[in-house]
Amino acid sequence: MSSTGAHRLLPIGVTGIDNRKLGMWIFLASEVMLFAGLIGSFVNLRAANLVMMTEAAGLLNRPLGALNTFILITSSLTMALAVGAIQRGNRERLRLFLLLTIILALAFMGVKAVEYGQKFSHHYTAHTNLFFSFYFIMTGIHAFHVLVGVIVLSVVLAKANSQKMDALVVENVGLYWHFVDVVWIFLFPLLYLT
Amino acid sequence: MSVVTFGVALFCSFGTALAGGPWLPENVSTIGEDIDHLYRVIFVITTIMFVLTQGVLVFFIFRYRQRPGRRAAYVHDNATVETVWTVVPGIILLVLAVYQWNAWADAKIRAPDSDEAIRVEILAQQFEWNIRYPGPDGVFDTQDDLTMKNQLYIPRGKPVLVQLRALDVIHSFFLPNLRVKQDVLPGPRNTILLWFDANKSGTYEIACAELCGLGHYRMRGQLFVYTPEEFETWLENKYKAKTPPADWGWGWEDGV
Amino acid sequence: MTNDPQANQVVRAPIHDEPPHPEPTSFWRRWVFSTNHKMIGKQYMMTSIFFLFVGGFLAMLMRWQLAYPWAEIPLIGKLLFPDSGGSMPPEFYIMLVTLHGTIMVFFVVAPLLVGGFGNFLIPLQVGARDMAFPVLNMISYWVFFLSGAVVLTSLFVTGGGAAGGWTVYPPLSVLKEAVPGSGLGMDLWILALGLMWVALTLGSLNFLATIINMRAPGMSWFRLPLLTWAQFVVAVLLLLSFPVAAAGLIMMEADRLIGTSFFLAHGLEIADMAVEAAGGGSAILWQHIFWFLGHPEVYVLILPAMGIVSEILPVFSRKPIFGYKAMVVAMVSIMGLGFIVWAHHMFQAGLNPLMAMAFMTATMMIALPSGVKVFNWLATLWRGSLRFETPMLFALAFVSLFIIGGLTGIFMAALPVDIHIHDTYFIIAHFHYIVFGGSIFAIFGAIHFWFPKMFGRLMSESAGKIHFALTFLSFNAVFFPMHMLGSQGHLRRIADPTVYDYLRPMQDWNVFITLSAFVLGAAQLIFLWNFVWSIFRGKRAEANPWRANTLEWSIASPAPSHNFEEIPTVHRWPYEYSSNGGGERDWIEQAEPITVEASGPVEEGEPA
Amino acid sequence: MTEHAKHRLSSKDYVMVFLGLMVLTGLTVALSYTGLGEGMRTFLAFAIASAKALLVALLFMHLRFEPRPIIIFAVTPVVLAVLFILAISPEVGVVR
Ligand code: HEA
Ligand code: HEA
Ligand code: CUA
Ligand SMILES: [Cu+2]
Numbered sequence A: 001m002s003s004t005g006a007h008r009l010l011p012i013g014v015t016g017i018d019n020r021k022l023g024m025w026i027f028l029a030s031e032v033m034l035f036a037g038l039i040g041s042f043v044n045l046r047a048a049n050l051v052m053m054t055e056a057a058g059l060l061n062r063p064l065g066a067l068n069t070f071i072l073i074t075s076s077l078t079m080a081l082a083v084g085a086i087q088r089g090n091r092e093r094l095r096l097f098l099l100l101t102i103i104l105a106l107a108f109m110g111v112k113a114v115e116y117g118q119k120f121s122h123h124y125t126a127h128t129n130l131f132f133s134f135y136f137i138m139t140g141i142h143a144f145h146v147l148v149g150v151i152v153l154s155v156v157l158a159k160a161n162s163q164k165m166d167a168l169v170v171e172n173v174g175l176y177w178h179f180v181d182v183v184w185i186f187l188f189p190l191l192y193l194t
Numbered sequence B: 001m002s003v004v005t006f007g008v009a010l011f012c013s014f015g016t017a018l019a020g021g022p023w024l025p026e027n028v029s030t031i032g033e034d035i036d037h038l039y040r041v042i043f044v045i046t047t048i049m050f051v052l053t054q055g056v057l058v059f060f061i062f063r064y065r066q067r068p069g070r071r072a073a074y075v076h077d078n079a080t081v082e083t084v085w086t087v088v089p090g091i092i093l094l095v096l097a098v099y100q101w102n103a104w105a106d107a108k109i110r111a112p113d114s115d116e117a118i119r120v121e122i123l124a125q126q127f128e129w130n131i132r133y134p135g136p137d138g139v140f141d142t143q144d145d146l147t148m149k150n151q152l153y154i155p156r157g158k159p160v161l162v163q164l165r166a167l168d169v170i171h172s173f174f175l176p177n178l179r180v181k182q183d184v185l186p187g188p189r190n191t192i193l194l195w196f197d198a199n200k201s202g203t204y205e206i207a208c209a210e211l212c213g214l215g216h217y218r219m220r221g222q223l224f225v226y227t228p229e230e231f232e233t234w235l236e237n238k239y240k241a242k243t244p245p246a247d248w249g250w251g252w253e254d255g256v
Numbered sequence C: 001m002t003n004d005p006q007a008n009q010v011v012r013a014p015i016h017d018e019p020p021h022p023e024p025t026s027f028w029r030r031w032v033f034s035t036n037h038k039m040i041g042k043q044y045m046m047t048s049i050f051f052l053f054v055g056g057f058l059a060m061l062m063r064w065q066l067a068y069p070w071a072e073i074p075l076i077g078k079l080l081f082p083d084s085g086g087s088m089p090p091e092f093y094i095m096l097v098t099l100h101g102t103i104m105v106f107f108v109v110a111p112l113l114v115g116g117f118g119n120f121l122i123p124l125q126v127g128a129r130d131m132a133f134p135v136l137n138m139i140s141y142w143v144f145f146l147s148g149a150v151v152l153t154s155l156f157v158t159g160g161g162a163a164g165g166w167t168v169y170p171p172l173s174v175l176k177e178a179v180p181g182s183g184l185g186m187d188l189w190i191l192a193l194g195l196m197w198v199a200l201t202l203g204s205l206n207f208l209a210t211i212i213n214m215r216a217p218g219m220s221w222f223r224l225p226l227l228t229w230a231q232f233v234v235a236v237l238l239l240l241s242f243p244v245a246a247a248g249l250i251m252m253e254a255d256r257l258i259g260t261s262f263f264l265a266h267g268l269e270i271a272d273m274a275v276e277a278a279g280g281g282s283a284i285l286w287q288h289i290f291w292f293l294g295h296p297e298v299y300v301l302i303l304p305a306m307g308i309v310s311e312i313l314p315v316f317s318r319k320p321i322f323g324y325k326a327m328v329v330a331m332v333s334i335m336g337l338g339f340i341v342w343a344h345h346m347f348q349a350g351l352n353p354l355m356a357m358a359f360m361t362a363t364m365m366i367a368l369p370s371g372v373k374v375f376n377w378l379a380t381l382w383r384g385s386l387r388f389e390t391p392m393l394f395a396l397a398f399v400s401l402f403i404i405g406g407l408t409g410i411f412m413a414a415l416p417v418d419i420h421i422h423d424t425y426f427i428i429a430h431f432h433y434i435v436f437g438g439s440i441f442a443i444f445g446a447i448h449f450w451f452p453k454m455f456g457r458l459m460s461e462s463a464g465k466i467h468f469a470l471t472f473l474s475f476n477a478v479f480f481p482m483h484m485l486g487s488q489g490h491l492r493r494i495a496d497p498t499v500y501d502y503l504r505p506m507q508d509w510n511v512f513i514t515l516s517a518f519v520l521g522a523a524q525l526i527f528l529w530n531f532v533w534s535i536f537r538g539k540r541a542e543a544n545p546w547r548a549n550t551l552e553w554s555i556a557s558p559a560p561s562h563n564f565e566e567i568p569t570v571h572r573w574p575y576e577y578s579s580n581g582g583g584e585r586d587w588i589e590q591a592e593p594i595t596v597e598a599s600g601p602v603e604e605g606e607p608a
Numbered sequence D: 001m002t003e004h005a006k007h008r009l010s011s012k013d014y015v016m017v018f019l020g021l022m023v024l025t026g027l028t029v030a031l032s033y034t035g036l037g038e039g040m041r042t043f044l045a046f047a048i049a050s051a052k053a054l055l056v057a058l059l060f061m062h063l064r065f066e067p068r069p070i071i072i073f074a075v076t077p078v079v080l081a082v083l084f085i086l087a088i089s090p091e092v093g094v095v096r
Helices: A019-048 A050-057 A062-087 A091-121 A130-158 A167-193 B002-020 B030-063 B079-108 B228-241 C027-032 C037-067 C090-126 C134-154 C184-213 C226-257 C283-317 C324-338 C353-381 C390-413 C415-421 C425-455 C461-488 C501-537 D002-006 D011-033 D038-060 D068-095
Strands: B118-125 B128-133 B146-149 B151-155 B160-166 B171-175 B180-184 B192-196 B202-208 B221-226
Touching: A019 A050, A019 A130, A019 A167, A019 C184, A019 C226, A019 C283, A019 D068, A050 A130, A062 A091, A062 A167, A062 D011, A062 D038, A091 A130, A091 A167, A130 A167, A130 C226, A167 D011, A167 D038, B030 B079, B030 C353, B030 C390, B030 C415, B079 C353, B079 C390, B079 C415, B118 B151, B118 B171, B128 B151, B146 B151, B146 B228, B151 B228, B160 B171, B160 B180, B180 B192, B180 C415, B202 C501, B221 B228, C037 C090, C037 C134, C037 C425, C037 C501, C090 C134, C090 C184, C090 C226, C090 C283, C090 C425, C134 C184, C184 C226, C226 C283, C226 C324, C226 D068, C283 C324, C283 C353, C283 C390, C283 C425, C283 D068, C324 C353, C353 C390, C353 C415, C390 C415, C390 C425, C390 C461, C415 C461, C425 C461, C425 C501, C461 C501, D011 D038
Parallel strands: B118 B160, B151 B221
Antiparallel strands: B118 B128, B128 B146, B160 B192, B171 B180, B171 B202, B202 B221
8 A cells, every 4th residue: 555656655744644544544434434324224224123123133143143242352452462563573473463363353254154054044044034134234244344354464464574564554454453343343232132 | 808708698697587587387275375485585585695696796807807007905804794794694594494494394294184184095106196085985995985097186275185105116296286296105104194285276287206217207197176066076976986896796607 | 824823833744755756657557557646637537528428418318308309319319219210218318317417426527526636636736746545546546437437338238227317216226127227227337336436435535645644844734725625525525425325335236136125115016016025125215325425425516616716716816815714614514514414305205304304404504604605706806806718717607607506505405495396407407507507617617727737738718718608608598497497397307398288388498408408518519629639739838827826836837747846845825816925926836935025914924 | 643652552451451342242242131121222232332342442443542633534434423323213213
C-alpha cells in the first residue's frame, strides 16, 4: 500500500499520523456502515417476524457460537501481543504471535464449518426462512473477512523478518483483525442469544 | 454579446414562471383544497425568492461588468447580512414545515369513522385494479361481494375508506383530480388504509404512479363519482344483476 | 484567511520532501496503468464524457417515444426492432429510463466531479505531489472502468438491461417473471454498482487521507480552496453511505440467486403463479437502504459543482469569495443533514406518517445552508469587476438554474403537496434543473477553466460561447415545461402518455420538449468538437491564464508530472483578489511571499 | 503521537483486557440461559456487546491514544450506524 512508482512520498503527513494508519481507520469507518446495513435490516425484519425469528434462533448451536467467540477474542489478544512485539523490535515473538493468531483464525473457521455442516445436514439453508437467510449472509460475510485476515496475516508472517515490514504494517493488520473481532462481538448476541 | 443572450434567456424563464402560475388540474376533493392551497403558498414564497435572487443576479451582471478604470472592492464578510440571510429563511422554512402538518394528518393520519364511510377493497396486480365492495351483507370476502375491474364508483360527498394491497409488485394508487396518491405494497401483511372524498360528480381517471413492469403506462382505471342517490341505484342494480352462484349439487357426470 | 490562530503554527509541518523520481517511460505505465493522479483524473474524465453521450443518446430515444408513442424510430428503428416495424416495445422504454438514470448519476456526473476533478485537482490544490495512495487510485479507476463495461454489456443481454427504474425497487427487480429486464440484465446492474462501490470507496479513502495529511506547509484547514473542501465533504458522504447500499445489493443478489427473501413478502403471485419464496421480507426495507445511499449521492452530484462555482466566480469577479467560513459550514451542514433526510423519497410509500413529518422538517432545513451558499455567491458578484469568459457564463448559469431546481425541492419536501406531485414530471424537472442545470453546467465551466492546466491549451472561446448559449436556451425549453406537466399529474416512467385522457391535451408539450431536447443534444456535439480540437489545436496557455490564486496556477501548464518543483509554502487563503497588498496586480497567489509593501489593510494572521 | 502509544500498554495490560472480555462473554452467554424477559435480555446483550467493543477499540486498537482525526473517523460511523438502525426500526417492524 505504500506509494510506489514515480512519486515516492514519505508517509508522515501534516497531522503527524502515518498515511497508512489514517487510511486503515477510514477504511474501517466504511466497513462499519456495511455491517450497519446488514444489522439494521436484521433488527427490523426480526421485529416484523418476531416469533419465527426467535424460534429459528433457538435452533442455532449456542455452545459452538460461544466457543467461537472465545477463540476470536483470544486471537485478538495474540494479535495485540504481536503488535506489541514488533513495536519493541522483537521479531521472534512477532512470528510466534502471528502464527498463534492464524491458528486461532483457522480454528474459528473450522468451528464455523462444523456449524454450517450441522445446519445443512438438518436442511437449514439460506432459503429455509428469513432467519437462516440472515444467519448465512451475515456470518458468511464475516467469515469472508476472517479469510482475508488469514491471508494477510500469512503474508505478514512470511515477510516478518524483512526490514520493509515495519511496525505500522503489523499495527494496521491488527486494526483490521480487531475490527473483525468487534463485528463478531455484535453478531454473536444478535444471532445466537436473543 | 453573451451578456445580452444570458440576460434575455434569464428573463424568458422568468416570464414563463410568472405567467404560468400554478398549473394544477381540476380539484374535486376536500383534501385537495388544502393541498392546492399549500401548493400556492409555496409557489408564492418560492416565486418571491426566485424573483429576488434572479433579479439580483441579472442586476449584478449588468451593474458590475468589467469597465476600464474600476477595480473590484475587497470585501469578503459581513456578519450582519450573513445573520439575516440565515435566520430569515430559517424562520420561513420552519413555519412552512409546521404549516404542512395539519393537512398531512388529514390525508394520512386521521381516518374518518368507518360507520359513515363507504368501504372498498382494492387489489392491485400487473396491470389491473381489482375493486371489491362488501355486498348487501356488509362483509368482505363473502359470496355476495361485488367485484369490478378498473372501475371505481363512489358517491359524492361521502368519505370513502379503501384498503389497498398488491399481489405482485409495488403499484401506486393515484387519483389526479382528488390529489390522492398512495403506494400499494405487495403481500397480505402490508394492507394500507386510505381515505378520500369527492365533492363533484363526474368521470375521472385512476393512474398507477409507481413503475410496475412493462404495462405500467397502461395501468389505468376510471373513477365514477355519482350523487348518493345515483350511487344507491347503481349499487342495487348491480346486486340484482349479479346471478347468484348456482348450487345444484350436480357436476358433469361421467358415463351417463 | 483572517482569525485563524493555527494558521501560522501549521507552517512547521513535518513534510519531508524527496526529489521526485523520473516519470515512467513505458507506454503502459504512463498512459494506461498510470499511478499519476493527473492521468487518472483525465482517464476518469474521458470515460465519463463518453458515458455522457451514451446516457444522452438513451435520453434522445426516450424523448422520441414520449413525443411520438410507438412511432418508428428514425434511421435506427428498423435495425433495432425489425419485428415491430421499428417502434420500441414498452419494456425497452423502461430499460432506457433505468439505464439513462443509472448511467447519468453513477457513470457521468459522480465520476466526472469526483474521479475527474477530484483526482486532478486535490493534490494540486493542497500542494502535494500525488495522492496518499497512488496505487489504490489506479485500481479505483480500473474498477470503475470494469463497472462501466459491465453496465454497457447489460444493454445487450437477453431480456435487456435492468428495467426497474434507477431505484430498482423490489419485488419488480428481484422477480425474474415480473419484467423482462429483471433477468441477467439486473444481475449485471447489481454487479456494476457493487464494483462502483469498490471504486468510489477507494477513491474517497484516498481523497480523505490526502486532504487530511498531505497539505503543504501553511495550508491550514481554513486556507483550503472551497472545491477541496467540497471534495472532502463528498468523500465522507460516499464513504459512509455507499456501504449500506452495498449491503443491500448483496441481500438483493442473494434474493435473486440463492432464494432468500429479504425483500419479498409472504404470498406474492405473479400472473396467477405463486412466487416460491419463504417470505417475511419487506419491500420498504430496500427503499430505506437505497435512499440512505441515494440521497447522499445527489449531494455528491452537487457539492463539488458548488465548489467549482466557488472557484470560478471569484476569479472572474476579481473579488474574494464572500463568506468563506459560512460556505464551509454550509457544506458541512448539507452533509450532516444529507444523511438524515433520505426518507423524503418515500413519503407516499407507506411510511409511518409521523416519521414522515420529522423527515419533512429536516428536508426543509437543507434549504438553509443551500440558501446561504446562493446568497454568498451573489454577494461575491456585488461590487466585483465581472468578466464573461465561458467558465464564468457556465458558473453564472449554475447559480440561476440551481436556485430553480432547489426551490422546486421545497414543493416536494412539503408532505401534502408531495402527495400530488410524487412520481410525476415535477420531480423530473426538479432534479434535471439541479443535475443538468447545476452539475453539468458547472462541469462544462470547470472543463473550460482547468483545460489549460490539463492539456496546456485553451479551449476555443467562440465555440464555448455558442455552446453555452444553445445549451442554456434549449435546456430551459426542455425542462421548464416539465414543471407544468408534472403539476398536471404527468406520470414518470410511462412509455405512452396518451393512454390517459387527462394527459392527452398536453401531448403538444411533449413534442415541444422532445424537439428542444434534440437541439440540446446537438449542442453537445459542439462541445465535443471543441474539446477534441482544443486538445490538439487550441491556443497554447501560459501558466496562469485566468490570473487565479490557487496553487495549481503557480506551476506550468500543463502541470508537470510531479506537480511542484519544490513543495510550496502557503502564505494566505486562496481568494486574495483586489486587495491592496498586491499593488498594481489584483491578485496574490497562495504561495507567493509578500513582495509588495502593503498599502492598505492587511489581513491579520498574515506574515507581514 | 503514535510514538507515545507504542509503549503505553504492556503485555500484562493486554492480558487484563482479554480477561475482561472473557468474563463479559461468559456473562452474556449465562444471561441468555436465564428466564429474563425478551426486552431485558436483548438490552443486556447489547449493553455487554457494546462494552466489549469499547474495550477492544480503546485498548487493543489504541483508540484511546490516537489523535483527533482518527477518533473522528472512528466515532462518526458508529453514530451514523446507530441512527440508521434506529430510524428504520419502527418502519419495517411496527407499522409494516
Ligand atoms: C444533485 C441533485 C439534487 C439536489 C441538490 C437536490 C436537492 C433537494 N431536493 Fe431533490 N432530488 C434529486 C436530486 C437532487 N435534489 C433527484 C435525482 C430526485 C429524484 C429521485 C428519483 O425518485 O428518481 C430528487 C427528489 C427529491 C424529493 C422526492 C420527491 C418525490 O419523489 O416525491 C424531494 C422531497 O423532499 C426532494 C427535495 C429536495 C430538497 C428540499 C433539496 C434542497 O437541497 C434544495 C435546497 C436549495 C434551495 C431551496 C435553493 C436555494 C435557496 C434559497 C434561495 C434560500 C431561500 C429559500 C427559501 C426560503 C424557500 N428531492
Ligand atoms: C444525472 C444526470 C442526468 C442528466 C444529465 C440527464 C439528462 C437528460 N435527461 Fe434525464 N434522468 C436522470 C438523470 C439525468 N438526466 C435520472 C436519474 C432519471 C430518472 C430515471 C428513473 O426514473 O429511473 C432521468 C429521467 C429522465 C426522464 C424521465 C423519463 C421517465 O420517467 O419516463 C426524461 C424525459 O424526458 C429525461 C430526459 C433527459 C434529457 C432530455 C437529458 C438531456 O440533458 C440529455 C442531453 C444530451 C446529451 C448530453 C448527449 C447528446 C447526445 C447525442 C447528441 C447523441 C449522439 C449519439 C451518437 C453520436 C451515437 N430524463
Ligand atoms: Cu401498476 Cu404501475
Ligand atoms: Cu433526496
